Amino acid sequence: MSTTVTEVTSELSTLRLRGETAPAPESIPVKVEEEYRYAHLLPYFSDTKYPPLEPYEHVDPGFRALKLENQRAFLDGASSVTEITPNLGTEVRGVSLAALDANGRDQLALEVARRGLVVFRDQQDFIDSGPEFYLGWGRHFGRLHVHPTSGHPKGYPEFHLVYRDAKSTFNFEVDESITSTIWHSDVSYELQPPSLTTFFLLSSPESGGDTLFTSQVSALKKLSPTFVAFLKTLKAVHSGVEQADFSRAGRRGGIVRRDPVENIHPVVRRHPVTGEEALYVNKQFTRRIVGLKREESDTILRFLYDHIDKSADNQARVKWAPNTVVLWDNRITAHSATVDFKERDARRHGARITPQGERPVPALEGLDLSP
Template identity: 75%
Template sequence: MATETITGSETASQTLLLEQKARSNGDVYRYAALLPHFSNDRYPPLGPFQFSDPGHRALSHSNPRAFLDNASNIIHLTPALGTEVHGVNLANLSGDHKDQLALEVARRGLLVFRDQSDFIDKGGDFYKQWGSHFGRLHIHPTSGHPDGLPEIHLVYKDANSTFNFEVNDSVTTTLWHSDVSYELQPPGLTTFFLLSQPSTGGDTLFTSQVSTLKKFSPPFVTFLRTLKAVHSGVEQAEFSRSGKRGGIVRREPVENIHPVIRRHPVTGEEALYVNKQFTRRIVGLKKEESDTILNFLYDHVAKSGDCQARVHWTPNTVVLWDNRVTAHSAIIDYGESKERRHGARITPQAERPIPAWDGLKLDDSKV
């Protein structure tokens, strides 16, 4: 699959070109204001912040699932992962209902809401207000964002342009990951929706990292609890610096150490927390030992279809997942159609990953 090389100096003209394409044949693209923009702004390193999970508040509610009371249909995608909801308007949820939503996403890993045109059409200021309920909004160091809205991460691909982090020399575009896991405080509840989608293809795969962990033998899980791994944003930044993805690096890349198994602060569930895109090595092990364990874990995640769910995108679908207990991969199978896929992600940060084993110390870890 070929990707177009775009340098930082070309990004403004590239955005203009996208807008012109969006107006081809006299049609005005409804979401032209949300097309990718690559500003040259620079940001300082992200500092730590105090995080309080809204799902905790929902635990004290008399009915922690009251936000689903008016749903017309609720369908579990799989027994352990994913629920599809019809008849609930996310744009109208109260603060208490958002807390309940956070708890349900933590428990199910993934929620899919159909018929959410009200939510999608409310625009950037609403997206920021929505996401801020669930945590501090992450500004991606390299991705495109709507002009003036750096808190909204965009994915974009059409017949001539792509701003996704794609690997061209692989036999597959499937790349399992948890979003920006290299941050000291990676994302928790995450919201994503497509503004434009191909007529077929472009689905998203999700996997339950709670379920993948449960497949292992108890002695192996006990061993994994003692391990911590380096997660790195360096490769992603170098990809942009090479002129791809938009050619912009707004914040210097970081590496942080996280537990290989983390504990969710609300549900208490343990989840595997490594991913092929950002995890680089296990601390304290020799290279061959680290590579063997990580490659085994990556292979297990990729092959465990019984832990996975697949989201098919229909217009006005909004998907929420918990990045702490799931991993996902885009499916880029629509390139020959030359159709546009334009998505927006709202990405609140959560707590620094909590080790499943209380004896695992991270504070004095050095990358």
């Protein structure tokens, strides 16, 4: 059995037991026994402070792929290309992500935009290429996001890590909930939330810990045209305050490196490359609809969250296997981990490469996104 990660420090452990706030030390390293193969990618919680993110011009690489005669040439050598569901997700075998050239990466971005989710098996070369390779990979698709509260490999704040074992967790988890399912679009509170996202597990339970995905394009299409027309006129506040407060309370490593922000996004957004329209709200970060009274906003958001939760015909489930790399378009999908392995002596350790995209484009042309 693989070794397990110990508690961060005895002091932090004691504080957690007492329910007190963790101190802000210079750094909070995660201790680990040396034989763990991916010890260099374990969560590290530097207290380095970062300034607010500045806007930048994002050009989606999928636009370049649209100009190619064969927009799916990177799949020509695949041994299998299988739809996971009709509306969301494709599984690919026989293609090495690590070997893709610039054209292949552009085509990949377009394919993920069209399918929402693409799962690549047998990608040990990619996973073992290391952080410097991950930097180059991610930057092809956009400016890399530095998460304000999560752990990252030491020296590489551009990579977001998820981590749980039998003794500790460094994830955003709501213990008092009856379910671990929290549908969300990553850091949607940013002015320019992520676009194409790459994620892989370095260690996973023998069973459990699957990731659920849902198509926000399909979710929108299920609604009546009259209601969709109304939703297009709406904009909502997305907030990172609760996530920051969670860390400030001493959980998830107890670090907040950048002050939390709130931004206003359209309730229905348009994909810049495909033109598809997608619902853009999520229970984790969306707080209220601008211009509506509280009861009106709450009623609409509860309805939309319930729709997202229950629409299994819009969803796909990724069962992890060693050397799997998953890519999704964060603009048109939502996802959730499933923490169904908590009672087992198992480790789930993953890394996310998160390029930022454009500021969400409203499906309703001319929608004013000011407060």
